[in-house]
Every structure is written in structure tokens, then in C-alpha cells.
Amino acid sequence: MSPESITGPLTRPIVEAAPAPAIDVAAERARTPGVTESHHLNAAGAALPTAAVVDTVVEHLRREERDGGYEAAAAVSDRTEAVYDDIAELVGARSAEIALFDTATTGLRVLVDALLGAGTPRLLVSRSAYVSHALHLMAHARRTGAGLEILPLDPATGAVDLGALEATLRDGGPAIVFVAHLPTSCGLVEPVAALGALTRRHGARLVVDATQSVGHLPVDVGEIGCDVLVTTGRKFLRAPRGTAFAWVHPDVLPALEPRAPDVRGAAWTAEREWTLSGTARRFETWEHSVACRLGLGVAVRETIERGLGVTAAHLVALGASLREQLRSRPGVTVRDPAASSSGMVTFTVDGVEPAEVKNHLAAARIRVVTVPASHGQWDLGAREVPAIVRASMHVYNDADDLDALLSVVDTITAGPR
Numbered sequence: 001m002s003p004e005s006i007t008g009p010l011t012r013p014i015v016e017a018a019p020a021p022a023i024d025v026a027a028e029r030a031r032t033p034g035v036t037e038s039h040h041l042n043a044a045g046a047a048l049p050t051a052a053v054v055d056t057v058v059e060h061l062r063r064e065e066r067d068g069g070y071e072a073a074a075a076v077s078d079r080t081e082a083v084y085d086d087i088a089e090l091v092g093a094r095s096a097e098i099a100l101f102d103t104a105t106t107g108l109r110v111l112v113d114a115l116l117g118a119g120t121p122r123l124l125v126s127r128s129a130y131v132s133h134a135l136h137l138m139a140h141a142r143r144t145g146a147g148l149e150i151l152p153l154d155p156a157t158g159a160v161d162l163g164a165l166e167a168t169l170r171d172g173g174p175a176i177v178f179v180a181h182l183p184t185s186c187g188l189v190e191p192v193a194a195l196g197a198l199t200r201r202h203g204a205r206l207v208v209d210a211t212q213s214v215g216h217l218p219v220d221v222g223e224i225g226c227d228v229l230v231t232t233g234r235k236f237l238r239a240p241r242g243t244a245f246a247w248v249h250p251d252v253l254p255a256l257e258p259r260a261p262d263v264r265g266a267a268w269t270a271e272r273e274w275t276l277s278g279t280a281r282r283f284e285t286w287e288h289s290v291a292c293r294l295g296l297g298v299a300v301r302e303t304i305e306r307g308l309g310v311t312a313a314h315l316v317a318l319g320a321s322l323r324e325q326l327r328s329r330p331g332v333t334v335r336d337p338a339a340s341s342s343g344m345v346t347f348t349v350d351g352v353e354p355a356e357v358k359n360h361l362a363a364a365r366i367r368v369v370t371v372p373a374s375h376g377q378w379d380l381g382a383r384e385v386p387a388i389v390r391a392s393m394h395v396y397n398d399a400d401d402l403d404a405l406l407s408v409v410d411t412i413t414a415g416p417r
């Protein structure tokens with residue numbers, strides 16, 4: 001080899017670029033017993049947990065059976081404390097900023113009530129808001145006369161119109177902006193970091209419902225720049241049902257008082273006096289499922305160890321593939337807006353009720369759900385779509401699951417109408 005060939009310009013790299021890390025679907029399936037039962041395409045409802053998560057829950061219930069619930073809780077207190085640390089690591093926060101709940105709806109209700117108790121700002125809500133959260137805000141507005149504005153959509157993306165929001169924030173008084181990172185009714189991904197930048201610039205608060213995004217897409221509270229973030233356990237975190245958590249910005253926390261203080265987060269200090277915990281635990285309740293919280297901790301660790309980027313890449317790729325394949329089929333309409341880079345796909349089949357599509361899929365052991373407009377009037381209702389079929393993937397899914405779904409869809413579209 002001549003010296004020139006060593007020092008001259010490279011036409012190809014000497015070292016092959018390292019292959020991008022990918023999800024080991026076979027390994028994920030091996031540790032997820034439920035995959036043998038069906039093509040589970042319902043992570044956005046409740047994902048399949050790993051055996052380790054379920055074993056952790058069952059083991060603690062057995063300990064409670066043997067030792068008594070309080071005694072069992074005391075024996076695992078180090079592990080329940082570690083759950084806060086793991087969640088903090090997952091979302092880029094500190095343990096003291098984390099509160100645990102039974103559902104995301106409870107977390108949103110408690111935190112939003114505390115935020116609303118600190119003043120009467122305008123409520124600016126994205127069309128992606130979850131049904132129970134929207135009902136809560138509408139009930140508050142009706143009761144108190146607070147202004148509630150539904151934020152307009154950017155027609156090109158289907159996400160919140162950032163220009164319109166900026167104009168509203170500039171011209172109006174103090175506001176709280178509420179957004180679902182991903183809604184329940186389509187695969188849309190809201191631009192939460194852009195919303196964080198906008199709300200900070202205009203001194204507004206931002207509450208992010210990350211119920212469909214934590215464990216699905218990378219979620220870092222600092223990068224988003226929000227004030228409150230809430231999520232549930234059973235969906236993309238693959239934790240047990242009845243688990244959820246919230247993060248509260250440390251600058252906001254001291255001003256937020258729970259509407260109904262609980263002995264968990266408050267100390268009753270004198271006849272008519274009490275003090276609140278200095279941490280986000282001021283929003284928690286004393287009673288909770290220790291077993292499920294331990295299971296949540298295992299699921300969070302598994303999520304961190306698998307890697308958020310690699311998980312997101314797998315789920316987004318499956319979502320894109322399913323959307324593209326559904327779009328290529330006559331008689332099938334994909335209902336996701338343009339800004340839908342997620343592992344959640346919604347569609348309808350011409351002339352066939354979504355419930356009927358779901359039943360056909362269930363008969364072939366393919367699990368999806370239908371979402372009616374009554375679960376999303378600001379999204380499906382506004383688009384005049386009465387209901388959709390929703391398929392949502394996780395790391396135990398691959399092209400075989402999509403093929404199974406598509407072959408049933410083909411049978412439906414080929415059949416008599």
C-alpha cells in the first residue's frame with residue numbers, strides 16, 4: 001500500500017459504523033408471558049407486563065398474607081423509596097419532585113386543583129386533552145366562571161397551533177396551558193418542548209399529560225420545560241394497573257397546596273394547625289398498593305435499562321409501517337393527523353363499525369380497542385369521526401403482529417358489505 005493511500009482522502013470509513021442499537025424483540029417476548037396468548041396491540045390501553053413485574057407484585061402480596069400489610073411494607077421500605085429515585089432518573093428529575101398516585105386522572109385532578117387554588121387564571125387547553133381531564137376543567141370553568149379556551153389546531157400538523165397560542169398568551173392575562181403529549185384518540189405527538197418554551201417566555205404555566213408518552217417516547221421534564229407532568233403506569237411503562245406518578249417543578253411546588261391534605265403529606269400539629277411536606281409527597285394519600293408500587297419500580301428500571309431512544313425508535317417505526325400499509329388499502333382510512341410519529345395508529349374501515357372491526361380482530365386473537373367520540377369530543381367529535389379502531393405497539397411486537405392485523409383487515413374489506 002503506498003503512503004498516499006494511507007494519508008489520502010477517505011472514500012469509505014476504515015471502521016464500519018457501529019450498527020444502531022435495536023430492540024431485541026425475541027428477548028422482550030421471552031420475558032413477557034402474555035405474548036403467547038395473542039397479538040397484543042393495546043399498549044395504549046394497558047401494555048403486557050414482564051414476568052419480573054408480575055412476580056414482584058405477587059411476591060409482595062404473599063408477604064402481606066404472611067406478615068401483615070404494615071409489617072410487609074416496613075420490610076420493603078428501602079425498595080419503595082428507591083421507586084421515587086428510579087422515576088426521577090427516568091424523567092430527569094429529583095426524587096423530592098415525584099408524587100405517586102393510583103391513576104393519572106387522580107394525579108391530574110389533585111395537581112390541577114392545587115394550581116387552580118393558587119389563582120384564577122385563564123385555562124388554555126389542547127384538543128388532545130383526555131376525556132376525564134377535560135370534564136374536570138369544564139366543570140371547574142362552569143362552577144367558577146373561569147375562562148376556558150380550546151386551543152386551535154395547526155391545520156398542517158393537527159397539533160396545537162403555536163402561533164395562535166403565542167398570540168393568546170401575549171394578549172391575555174395569566175394562563176395555565178394544558179396539553180396531552182399524546183392523546184387517547186389518535187397517534188398525534190404534541191410539540192411539548194415548543195409549548196414549554198412559549199409558556200415560559202410568557203410567564204404561563206404548562207401542565208403536560210404524559211400518560212401515553214412516558215415509556216413510549218423520551219420524556220425529560222427539563223427538556224420540555226413544563227411545571228407539572230403526570231403519567232400512568234399500566235400503558236407504555238408496562239407497570240401494574242393502579243399506578244401513576246406526577247412530577248412537580250421545585251419552584252412551583254411550595255405555592256401548591258393540596259385541596260384535601262392527607263396524613264401522608266401533612267402533619268396535624270395542633271388543634272387547627274397542620275404543616276405540609278416540603279416534597280411532592282404532600283399530594284399523596286396514605287393508603288396505596290405497596291405491591292403495585294414495587295411492580296412500578298421494576299417496570300421503570302426495565303424501561304431505563306432498555307433505553308428510551310431505542311424503544312421510541314422501535315415503536316415509531318412500527319407505527320409508521322402500519323400507517324403506510326393501512327393507507328395503501330382501499331376501503332381503509334387512517335385517522336391520524338400529520339404529526340403522528342408514534343407507535344399508536346388509528347383507522348376506520350369504510351362501511352364497517354369500528355366495534356365490528358375490533359370483533360373480527362379479536363376472533364383472530366388480535367387485541368385492539370375502539371375509541372368513541374365521547375372519549376374525545378375536542379378531537380374525534382370535532383372531526384366528525386364517531387369512533388376509531390386503535391392499535392398500539394410495544395417492544396414485544398414486530399412485523400408479524402402487523403401482518404396478522406392487516407390480513408384480518410383485508411378479509412373485512414374483501415367481504416360483503
Ligand SMILES: Cc1ncc(COP(=O)(O)O)c(C=O)c1O
Pocket residue numbers: 044102103104105106129130180182183184209211212231232233244
Ligand atoms: C392521554 C391520556 N390521559 C390520561 C389518561 C387517564 O389515565 P388513567 O386511566 O391512569 O387515569 C388516559 C387513559 O387512557 C389517556 O389516554
